[in-house]
Amino acid sequence: MVTITAPSSVPSGVGVLDKVSAILSVLEQGPVHLPTVVSETGLTRPTVHRLVLAVQDLGLVEADQQGQFIAGPRLARLAMVAHQAIAVRELRRELGALRATTGARSVRLHQRHGDQRLCVAEALRHKTALSDRNPGRAVAMGTDPVSRVFLAWQRLSRSHVTGSDAAECSGIRHRGWVQGVTDEGLVLAVAVCGRDGELAAVLSLSSPSRRTRCSFRREVIKNAVEAAARISRRLPAQESTGPVKELEDPPRRVGPRSE
Template identity: 85%
Template structure:
C-alpha cells in the first residue's frame, strides 16, 4: 500500500484520484521536476511519470521551458470559473442582505443590453417556487427610476444634449440615485459604477403599494444603505469581469482520449 505524503492531500478513498490530487498539491507550490514530485508524494517514479503524462494529455499539467512541471491551462480555466461562481454567489447574498436590512419587497440588479435593461439577479420577500437561477428578463427603457438612471449615463455620453436634459442627467449622476412610484410601488434605483465611473449596473429596491399610502419616498437611512450595497456590488462585478473571459483561453495541445490510468 502506497502512503501519499503530499501537503493538503485529503484522501477520497479513490486511489487514482488521491494520487492525482497528491501531484496537484505539489504543483501548487510552484514548478517542480519529476524527482521532487516523487519525493513529495511518496509515489513510485513509474506511477508519477505515468500519471503526469496522462494529466498532461488532459490539460491538467504541462512542462515549462526548463522541463519542470506546472499547472496546466485547464486548471486555469477551472480556477476562473470557480472565482466567477463565488462572485455570483456573493452577489446574491448581497441582494438578500439588502432586502432584509431595508424591508423592501424586492431587490434587483439590472444591466443594460442595447435599448433594453435586463434583471440579472433578484431577492424577493416571497417566492412562488424555490430557485437559485438568475431571472433574466429584458424590459424596454421607460420613465421608471431604473430607466432614468440608465438614460442619465447614456445621454451625457452623447455629443449633442440639450441644456435642460444635460442638467437633469448631471443631477442624477451627481446624486447617484433616483426614486419614484411605479406599478410595483415605491422604487429606489441606485447607480452601480465601475472604476472608470461608467455605469455597470443599476440596483433597485421596490416596496409595496401599501407603503406609498404612508410614505412618498425612502428615508435617508435606506438610501445610504442601498448606496453602500451598490459600492460593494461594484466590487463584486469587477471581480466577476476579471474572471469572465474563460472562453478566451485556448486549450493548448488538448488530446482527450480513451487512455487507461490505473
Template identity: 70%
Template sequence: MVTITAPGVVQGRVGVLNKACAILAVLEQGPACLPEVVSGTGLKRPTVHRLVLAMQELGLVQADEQGQFMVGPRLTRLAMVAQHAMADREIRRELSALRAMTGASVRLHQRYGDQRICVAEVLRFKSAAGEGTSVGAVAIAAGPVSRVFLAWRRFNGGHGTGDDALACLRIRHRGWVQGAVDGSLVLAVAVCGRDGDLAAVLSLSGPSQRTRRGGSYGREVIKSAMEAAARISGRLPIKEATALIDGRDHGLQVRSASV
C-alpha cells in the first residue's frame, strides 16, 4: 500500500483518488514544482507526473510559465458553486425564519438587466405536495418592491426631480417602504452591500387584515425584516441589481423560483 504523506488527506477506498487528493492538498498551500509535489505527497515521481498531466487535461491543475503547478480553473469554478450553494441554504433559512415569525410570504428579489426576478421565496400556505410555488414570468404593477429598486436607480442615475427625487431619497434613507398591492400588504426592505449599493430587495406580503395594525406592518416586523436583510447582504452576490431598466415600472417582470 502506498504511503501518502500529504497533510490533511483522508484516504478512501479508491487509490487513484487518494493520490489525486494528495496532490491537490499540496497545491492548496500554493504553487509547487514537480519535485515539491513529489516530496509533499510521498508518491513516486512517475506517478505524480502522470497524475498531474491527467489532472491538467481535466482543468483540475494548471501550470504557470515557470513550470510550477497550481490549482486549476475547474476547481475554482466548483468552489464558487459550493459557496453559492451554501449561501443559498443560509438565505433560505433566513426567509423561513422570517415567515415563521411574521406569518407572511417572504421573497427575495434581484434585478437582472431589465427584469426584476424573484430568486427565492417561502410562501404562507402549503399545498398537499409541500410548499406552494409560483412559476413563470408575470408582469406586475408598481409596488413597494419596485419603488425600492427605482429609488436606487433614479438616485444613482440622476433621474427624477422635485417630489419624485425626495421620495426616492426618503426610501434610501429609511431602507424600506410598504403599501397595498392587490389586497395584500407588502413590505419591501433594501438589501445593500458594504458600499451602499443595492444587491436585492427582501419583501413580506400578506392580507392587510391579518396585520396587527390592519393597514401596515408593525415596528417589530419591520425591525426583524431589516435585521434579516442585513444578514442576507453578507451572503448575497451582487448581480446587476441596479442595472438600467425601463422607467415604466409596470414593464418589470417577476420570475418566482420554488424554495
C-alpha cells in the first residue's frame, strides 16, 4: 500500500483523486522536476509519470522550458472563477445588510457596459413587477439617479458638459451621491470609486416615495456612503469582473513522456 506524504494533502477516500491531489499539493510550492514530485508524494515514479501526463491533458499541469512541472492554465482559470465567486458572495452580503439596515425596498450595484449600465448584484425585499429589473441585462442610460452618477463621471472626464450641466456633474462628483424619483419610487445613487478616484460602480437604494416623503434620511445616506466605501475595496480587479475567457491555445502535453 502506498503512503501519500505530500504536504496539505487531505484524503478523499478515492485513490486516484488522492494521488492527483498529492501531486498538485507539491506544485503549490513552485516548479518542480519529476524526481521531486516522486520523493515528496511517496508515490512510485511510474505512477507519478502516468498521472502527470494525464492531468497535463486536462490542463491542470504543464511543464516550463526547464522541464519543471507547474500549475496549468485550467487551474489559473478556476482560481479566477473562485476569486470572483467569493467576491460576489461577500458583495451580496453587503447589499443584504444595507437593505436590512436602511429598510430599503431594493439595494443594487450597477456597472458600466459600454454606453449602458448593468445591474451586477441586488438585494430585494420582495419580487414585484417594478422591482424585478432583470439583473444582468444592460439598459440604456437615462435621467434616473444611477445614470446621472455614471454620466457625471463620463461627461466631466471627456469634457462633454458646459454651463449648468457642468455644475450639476461637478456637484454630483463632489458630493458622491444623488437622489430622485423614478418608477420605483425614491432612488438614492452613490458612487463607488476605485483607488484612482475613477468610478468603478454605482450603489443604489430604492424606497416608495410616499414612505420617505421626498428624500432619504441623512442616516440612510450616511449608511449607503459607508457601504459604498466598503464595496470599493471588495470589487474584483477590472480584468476579473467580466467572464473568464478561454485561452487561445488548448492545453498541450509537454515535458517528459517516458521513463
